[in-house]
Amino acid sequence: MIAYLRLEVLRSLRSGGYLAYTIAFPATFYLLFTLIMQAGPMANGTQYEAYFMVSMALYGTIGAGLTSVGSRIALERTKGWTRQLALSPLRPRAYVGVKVATGAMLSVPVIGLIMLAGWLVNDVSLPWYTWLALVPALVVGGLPFAALGIAIGYTFRDEVAQMVSLAVYFVFSMAGGLWMPAMVFPDWLESISHVLPTYQAGELSWRLLAGDQPVSAGTAILAAWTAAFVALAVWRYRRTA
Template sequence: MGSYLRLELRRAARNPAGLIILTAFPLALYLLWTKVLRIVPEGPQQVDFAAYSMVSMALYGAMGGALFIGGAIAMERSKGWLRQLAVTPLPAHGYISAKLLAGAAGVLPSILVVLAAGGLLSGVRLPPATWPVLVALIWAGVMPFAALGIAFGYTMSGQAANLAMIGVYFGLSVLGGLWLPVRLMPEFVRTLAEYSPAYQAGSLGWRALAGDWPTGRSLIVLAAWTLLFTGLAAWRYRRAL
């Protein structure tokens, strides 16, 4: 699996255009809200909105990078790459794991750029030790979306996969409170958001801003979604062989 993982990382490095787009868009939204529109409502737990939005947009960009792994997989399928892999010793779990790790590694620049904008341009001030913790927590929260992207890639054709992922991407982002704090939404939406992977991934970083540890519910919900999406991805991979 190590050799295939290195191949995936090299392939991602040769295609910087998608990374630039998925970094520039959340960065632009963050600067629009905090520097142009100057939105001032407070986030959860009395966290300053600039810091709350910084975490939200870092996760938003990382989610997009993770989900759109599926588009690349759908293209690989159309070119017969999966049939070539089927005759190699690489097992299904090795392929899925390599895709997950490569996709997760590819979202780190998006996280770092938005966090840097928060600290350098929006005046977010946090204890020095909190910054690497935020990077790690946001990165860990992206794992379910990488698995979901892989499942999409092995379920739909290229264009259909991209369209479906765009809908899921925006839907989960809104439900998860990345565009607007969940506490400002109707009660039934708040209840639903508690079980969404985007909200629980965001809560890892939002709680860290206030100096709090992740809750047991967040860890359980994220672990459950990751296992579910990873199992779905492995099943679709075998069905596509």
């Protein structure tokens, strides 16, 4: 299982799609938005460059879960790879577990790159313990979307799964306040934003920036979404695997 996990991570790192969607796009957008748009501190006093650093790092983390997990499963189902694995000692549940672990591990490079850009380019200044706490908070925030990626991968085939993953990726990210703070949305859209998993995943890290505990009342909303995505993934897995 460890050998297969290593193979999956190395294969994804050599993928142009992973490099573009998960690393290059979020890092480029972060630099463009922060170097061109000169914004003041957020309402809670957080530096805008730090706030958006977290948003784009989470955006990349979600991309790792949806594209590296969901699209890859759909492609391997189309090519018959999952049927070949059924003949190996690797059990189907272990296969799914490797996919989730792969998504989590692949989120670390984009988190590190965007945090490095925040520090070197935008002079983001945070206590050392906040820098360290942000990494697991962002990885945990992306896990529900790895479960959603599994559900998509076991529901759709190949190119369709990729299009569905990208559509979900952009809609949830924009409506969840990752592209621009939800506080600038119209009231009705801000209310919707606050119940989305992307916003609550971001809250885990945005609260750290403000010096607060990451767990809040909204964490229950994120937990509910996670449970729903996991249940959906299990259902689709059992129907298809």
